[in-house]
Amino acid sequence: MFEIRVICETPDREAVVSGLRSQFNIGRVRSSLSLTSGGERLYITADLPAANPWPAPEQAYAVAPSIVREIGWTARAAAERPLYTDLGREFWLRKAAVLDRIALADDRENAPGDAAEAATKAARRLMDLDSASGLGPSGHADGPYVPDHPESTRNPRGYVRQEYAIWHKNNQ
Template sequence: MFEIRVICTEPDIPEITKALSTVFTTGAVRQQRSRDGRRVRLYVTADHCPDTASWTTLGKPYVDAPPVFEEMASVLTLAMRLHRPGGYTPTADREYRLRKAALLDRVALSDGGPWGPEVAADAEQTAAAAAVAFAQADSVGDHNPGPTGPNSQCWALTTYRGYVRQEYTQWLANQ
């Protein structure tokens, strides 16, 4: 943990605090006028990004997940429900996006599993794209993210598939 001090103009405060929170885990931002009275001093307690290694560990988040084919059926059922009149809700949409991204991640992790290596190779790119789309939707949605939010630079430095694993593990634990 460390302290960051930034001297800036008042209009720059929101942009600076947002930028710091995407790179570090930050606490409350304290403000004081600078000596010249024209600028503001910001003091932020920060820490390095949380350890995302547990979420990027291959397969670990899916130990308690249902079998892949059962999950495929569940994702398809969710998709059909969402497209029926009155079936759309933000919660159901998020669950669909999450479970779809997690399913694609699991297929990509299978190294071909029952469907062959060419499918697994395509699944890598598809899983990465679905994870980015899920994180982007979460960044504007109204939900309670896991320990590391979707806007954290930590995921961009590792993989958004780790974010999917984090959120899926949390979702699965709440079922």
């Protein structure tokens, strides 16, 4: 753990914090007025991010149903609730996971398409849902990263793999 001190102009504060968040796991940002520049002095506690905190796709989806079966499940679940109302966490988790698996297959076969973007959007939807539900510090079950953690924000699809592996382990 280390502390970063930055002196910046007030309008640049969010860009500075966002840039630091993209490179480090940062804690609460404390600030005070800078006596020399008239801007802000920011104090941020930070850690280096872990090399790869997420389960590998092969590990997360090792016992997952086939992609075709998961597409069928999500289509049936969506058809039962028009306009995507009240679909629940399981729907968004399984949808995000199947889209992640499709995007991974596209990457392996070097097939350009929209799968990666769709997978990221679905992952962010799951993270928003989890964040709004007020998950505890250990995530949904035993996961190390909650949806608002900088690592989760940096890699939404990694968050889906973490949560899918935990969900599947608890729902066998």
